[in-house]
Amino acid sequence: MDGCIPLLIDDDENYVDLMKMILDDEGYSVDCAYNGQDGVVKYLPEKYAAVITDYVMPVLRSDEIADRIRLLDANVHIILLTGYKPGISTSTLKKFNSVFEKPVNPVHILITLSKIVGSGPIKVEAR
Numbered sequence: 001m002d003g004c005i006p007l008l009i010d011d012d013e014n015y016v017d018l019m020k021m022i023l024d025d026e027g028y029s030v031d032c033a034y035n036g037q038d039g040v041v042k043y044l045p046e047k048y049a050a051v052i053t054d055y056v057m058p059v060l061r062s063d064e065i066a067d068r069i070r071l072l073d074a075n076v077h078i079i080l081l082t083g084y085k086p087g088i089s090t091s092t093l094k095k096f097n098s099v100f101e102k103p104v105n106p107v108h109i110l111i112t113l114s115k116i117v118g119s120g121p122i123k124v125e126a127r
Helices: 013-025 036-042 062-072 106-117
Strands: 005-009 031-033 048-054 077-082 098-101
Touching (some): 013 106, 048 062, 048 106, 062 077, 077 106, 098 106
Parallel strands (some): 005 031, 077 098
C-alpha cells in the first residue's frame, strides 16, 4: 500500500514475525524494531505513517517512545498493543491514537491502518 509503511516495535520476536507476515500479506511494507530505543532511532517522519508498539519493553516503554517520536512528528498515528491496559494510567493512554489489548485481532489493526492512509475498505479474510 503506497504511502503507509508501519513501524512495528515489540521485543517479542515471534509476535513481530507474525504481525509482519499478516501486514505483508495485506500489502503493507513493514519495518521492525525489537526494542524502544531502536524504534526511536529508526523513526523518520517522512517515511512512516504509523507506529505500532508494545507497551512493556527493554530500554524504553511505549509511552517514552511516543514522547520522543512526537517530538519528531506530532501527527504520526501511534497504535499501542498491550496486555497491561488496566495498569496504564488514562493520561498515558492518551499519548496513543489507538489502543488495543493483546491478544489483538489483526483485523482491528488492518482497519486502523486503512483509515490512516485513507484507502477505504480493505479486503480481510477470516483468520
